[in-house]
Amino acid sequence: MKQLATNLNRQDNKEIEWIVACNSSELDLSGLNFPVDIIKFDGDNVAQARNAAIREAHGEYLMFVDADDFLLPGTINNVIDKLKPGCLVDLKVYPTYEPVNSYFNEINQKQEFRMPNWAFRRKPEPEAEETLLNDKFHKVDKKSVFEEISHYLKISGKIIPKGVIWDNDILFDEENPLYDDFYFMGKVLNIINSFIEFDTFKYVKVKHNDPINDPSLSQIECDDRWNQMLNSFIKTADLINANNLKDCIIIHSIKKSISIFIMLLLTITSVVVSKVKSWIS
Secondary structure: OHHHHHHHHOOOOOOOOEEEEEOOOOOOOOOOOOOEEEEEOOOOOHHHHHHHHHHHOOOOEEEOOOOOOEEOOOHHHHHHOOOOOOEEEEOOEEEEOOOHHHHHHHHHHHOOOEEOOOOOOOOOOOOOOOEEOOOOEEEEOHHHHHHOHHHHOOOOOEEEEHHHHHHOOOOOOOOOHHHHHHHHHHHHHOOOOEEEEEOOOOEEEEOOOOOOOOOOHHHOOOOOHHHHHHHHHHHHHHHOOOHHHHHHHHHHHHHHHHHHHHHHHHHHHHHHHHHHHHHHO
16 A cells, blocks of 8 residues: 555646555555545455445546556656546556566666557557657547457556446445346446547556465455356446447357356366366276
8 A cells, every 4th residue: 555655756746636445454645645545444355445435526527446456656746637537547557477676676777758568468469678658648449449448447547537436336246246237337327428548558557466475356266256247248348238239248248158167167177177087097
């Protein structure tokens, strides 16, 4: 949390309000150049914490930042004049396993404002060696949003008008904390029709890789994880009245189901092959 506080301080903006929902020990977040409000909430999952923060928010726009993630310097100041009522802003997420210090060490050594080449990607991009960062942005039509529905159903890096959330009573799904953002973002996408996205990365999503000592939500042991994920897609699709969006979510859930089935099949096959080999030997 201290690391995130330092990162937000680097934004050099006194107009932001940081709400920290906490259900454990007291936090010392003094010395910041912007207001911070530490609130207590009843519960033990991230959805309950996020909902508690929503209810206490005073600003016109909301963004949720995980404690391990960070914004690139100057992001808040760059995005302020682009915020509009009824418009969702996508800061463009850069996923990586590297901690925040690795990024700042890298740019300090090179003295250039570039995104280092250690991003976590399933498919390497041709020009992924390094990305020269800028503050340009572009509008995104709803068809493109639907085509990237997997990305837009995740809360990371999204700035959402608070009025859209409050006026429509949009909250995270506390009954499905592993996939609470699918439900939340589905309801947001059902209402918002205006989108902008930055051309280069502004939000760095730091992925966990320590399932024993510091597991992420995706690494927490859960016997019915895949069932919870599919239930979240079904629950989200049921509340959507925009047919195109509903179809996209249904198709996405089917693709996920097929992917899960193939993974399970491969796992079972691998186990069977290992057993056969052991019998033969």
